[in-house]
Amino acid sequence: xxxxxxxxxxxxxxxxxxxxxxxxxxxxxxxxxxxxxxxxxxxxxxxxxxxxxxxxxxxxxxxxxxxxxxxxxxxxxxxxxxxxxxxxxxxxxxxxxxxxxxxxxxxxxxxxxxxxxxxxxxxxxxxxxxxxxxxxxxxxxxxxxxxxxxxxxxxxxxxxxxxxxxxxxxxxxxxxxxxxxxxxxxxxxxxxxxxxxxxxxxxxxxxxxxxxxxxxxxxxxxxxxxxxxxxxxxxxxxxxxxxxxxxxxxxxxxxxxxxxxxxxxxxx
Amino acid sequence: xxxxxxxxxxxxxxxxxxxxxxxxxxxxxxxxxxxxxxxxxxxxxxxxxxxxxxxxxxxxxxxxxxxxxxxxxxxxxxxxxxxxxxxxxxxxxxxxxxxxxxxxxxxxxxxxxxxxxxxxxxxxxxxxxxxxxxxxxxxxxxxxxxxxxxxxxxxxxxxxxxxxxxxxxxxxxxxxxxxxxxxxxxxxxxxxxxxxxxxxxxxxxxxxxxxxxxxxxxxxxxxxxxxxxxxxxxxxxxxxxxxxxxxxxxxxxxxxxxxxxxxxxxxxxxxxxxxxxxxxxxxxxxxxxxxxxxxxxxxxxxxxxxxxxxxxxxxxxxxxxxxxxxxxxxxxxxxxxxxxxxxxxxxxxxxxxxxxxxxxxxxxxxxxxxxxxxxxxxxxxxxxxxxxxxxxxxx
Numbered sequence: 001x002x003x004x005x006x007x008x009x010x011x012x013x014x015x016x017x018x019x020x021x022x023x024x025x026x027x028x029x030x031x032x033x034x035x036x037x038x039x040x041x042x043x044x045x046x047x048x049x050x051x052x053x054x055x056x057x058x059x060x061x062x063x064x065x066x067x068x069x070x071x072x073x074x075x076x077x078x079x080x081x082x083x084x085x086x087x088x089x090x091x092x093x094x095x096x097x098x099x100x101x102x103x104x105x106x107x108x109x110x111x112x113x114x115x116x117x118x119x120x121x122x123x124x125x126x127x128x129x130x131x132x133x134x135x136x137x138x139x140x141x142x143x144x145x146x147x148x149x150x151x152x153x154x155x156x157x158x159x160x161x162x163x164x165x166x167x168x169x170x171x172x173x174x175x176x177x178x179x180x181x182x183x184x185x186x187x188x189x190x191x192x193x194x195x196x197x198x199x200x201x202x203x204x205x206x207x208x209x210x211x212x213x214x215x216x217x218x219x220x221x222x223x224x225x226x227x228x229x230x231x232x233x234x235x236x237x238x239x240x241x242x243x244x245x246x247x248x249x250x251x252x253x254x255x256x257x258x259x260x261x262x263x264x265x266x267x268x
Numbered sequence: 269x270x271x272x273x274x275x276x277x278x279x280x281x282x283x284x285x286x287x288x289x290x291x292x293x294x295x296x297x298x299x300x301x302x303x304x305x306x307x308x309x310x311x312x313x314x315x316x317x318x319x320x321x322x323x324x325x326x327x328x329x330x331x332x333x334x335x336x337x338x339x340x341x342x343x344x345x346x347x348x349x350x351x352x353x354x355x356x357x358x359x360x361x362x363x364x365x366x367x368x369x370x371x372x373x374x375x376x377x378x379x380x381x382x383x384x385x386x387x388x389x390x391x392x393x394x395x396x397x398x399x400x401x402x403x404x405x406x407x408x409x410x411x412x413x414x415x416x417x418x419x420x421x422x423x424x425x426x427x428x429x430x431x432x433x434x435x436x437x438x439x440x441x442x443x444x445x446x447x448x449x450x451x452x453x454x455x456x457x458x459x460x461x462x463x464x465x466x467x468x469x470x471x472x473x474x475x476x477x478x479x480x481x482x483x484x485x486x487x488x489x490x491x492x493x494x495x496x497x498x499x500x501x502x503x504x505x506x507x508x509x510x511x512x513x514x515x516x517x518x519x520x521x522x523x524x525x526x527x528x529x530x531x532x533x534x535x536x537x538x539x540x541x542x543x544x545x546x547x548x549x550x551x552x553x554x555x556x557x558x559x560x561x562x563x564x565x566x567x568x569x570x571x572x573x574x575x576x577x578x579x580x581x582x583x584x585x586x587x588x589x590x591x592x593x594x595x596x597x598x599x600x601x602x603x604x605x606x607x608x609x610x611x612x613x614x615x616x617x618x619x620x621x622x623x624x625x626x627x628x629x630x631x632x633x634x635x636x637x638x639x640x641x642x643x644x645x646x647x648x649x650x651x652x653x654x655x656x657x658x659x660x661x662x663x
Binding site for chain 1: 277285287288289290292293295433434439440443446447454548550551552553555558560561562563564565566
């Protein structure tokens with residue numbers, strides 16, 4: 001299978017992946033598009049679009065806040081699909097949806113995945129769909145050309161890590177510490193050891209996420225991993241900005257700074 | 269048949285499974301293994317039964333509701349008195365079982381979600397008895413409407429954490445408990461209070477609650493020389509109902525009825541009736557009937573009864589509905605309140621608002637049953653905890 005994600009991964013060379021996460025519709029769908037544009041010009045490699053869900057059990061306070069605000073503003077799935085269609089008119093940056101499984105069930109697995117692929121989404125991350133429950137979604141994803149990123153956790157057994165490596169298409173998302181998403185987590189030697197272990201075990205490229213808040217984190221975590229995902233910290237940054245305009249500038253600057261730390265190595 | 273559910277993947281037909289973050293899988297595997305070995309261990313069974321007898325006060329009474337029967341003028345009504353249990357509801361059967369599993373697994377810390385506070389109270393109680401640190405998640409709205417239970421939990425040494433997100437009721441308390449669990453997964457045991465959540469919880473909770481049905485079967489045999497004709501239980505997550513029904517699933521002569529909360533009415537958005545008004549979906553780790561919109565967003569449920577105020581349902585109920593083994597009905601807040609007051613006056617027993625839904629159903633549907641039929645209602649809990657709500661509804 002080839003799509004924008006696999007192309008990006010294949011051409012990575014020495015470059016580390018920088019992946020921002022934006023909750024769709026936070027604070028509005030128009031602004032989400034602005035952040036995506038800013039992120040692309042800051043030099044990120046892929047972008048995760050979080051579809052807000054009413055019961056985000058794997059998420060900490062920031063993503064909960066952003067999701068609730070987005071849903072309170074009556075964001076609908078079709079608004080997100082329309083935004084992606086618009087973005088595809090001017091950008092080829094790889095885009096992933098990160099969403100819980102119930103919206104997929106609500107729309108219908110086949111319909112949801114086909115629609116996503118048709119508007120220009122390249123992959124999915126579904127935090128509450130572990131390997132065992134994903135058979136039918138995986139089958140459809142393969143058919144429509146969507147990469148399916150699975151999560152690995154510090155609590156995953158060696159056997160499960162093999163299983164995840166086998167089934168993943170695209171890259172693997174390594175949860176840094178057992179817990180929910182959220183900024184400012186403390187990483188320890190244990191985190192390093194775990195990422196080191198993954199590096200030795202995985203055939204796929206893998207990125208570290210959950211709690212990545214600054215350049216130091218990004219540098220530390222990419223010693224062994226192939227990149228980082230930053231989400232909650234971006235939501236914080238948006239919340240702290242005084243105006244919408246300044247929030248876009250702040251996001252761009254923040255991501256540019258991290259990009260620099262991760263080296264500016266060009267793709268092959 | 270009853271013993272074959274769920275299958276090895278935790279499925280009841282199409283329902284159930286484990287829709288959880290990867291981090292949680294190892295803990296579910298660990299729990300599955302522990303439970304498997306405990307189930308074979310005679311000492312575990314003996315300890316569980318001894319606590320049910322001496323700490324909980326089992327067997328619970330099997331009571332002929334003479335004046336209620338006379339009032340209805342139809343079928344013979346019996347109450348299986350789970351309200352007589354220590355802490356006042358069926359919830360303690362399950363928490364005794366799960367705390368013994370936590371002990372077996374050498375966990376240090378217990379967490380639980382609670383709606384009406386009965387499961388929180390039952391959890392705090394066993395934590396006190398076995399010396400565990402205990403954190404209870406409870407929606408802020410429930411903290412207010414079930415004040416007395418909050419005070420009791422605190423007295424027992426538990427920390428009660430009010431949950432401010434979403435509906436501020438059971439749904440969000442459960443999400444918050446899951447977030448705590450995923451964060452403290454190594455040393456924390458999550459005592460889930462109903463037949464919901466990822467496998468193996470629906471199976472474990474069913475097994476611990478099945479004592480209700482076993483005692484009912486034994487006592488019915490003694491009194492009627494046969495099984496009861498009809499069993500009725502309220503369903504929120506569905507643990508008292510499954511506990512009551514499980515023993516009788518294979519006996520097709522026994523009619524099984526589950527009663528959901530219709531809140532302000534099934535034609536409004538203010539209800540908690542997933543089996544009647546929902547469709548299959550995923551919430552809190554399992555695939556089951558659920559109330560949600562076209563985008564998959566879960567509806568904020570409503571019921572006057574905090575214990576039924578949940579948009580989902582245990583996966584086995586979804587299966588039993590689909591195969592038509594159990595009939596699911598519903599009653600409104602108003603009907604439940606009426607039953608609450610009526611049964612209190614007629615029988616001198618104050619039922620929980622959850623139980624009142626089962627009672628309200630028989631009041632509503634009495635004409636559907638014959639005079640010679642024996643109906644056993646699972647009297648899941650007592651209503652002391654609901655006095656604030658009752659007084660408020662009067663004013």
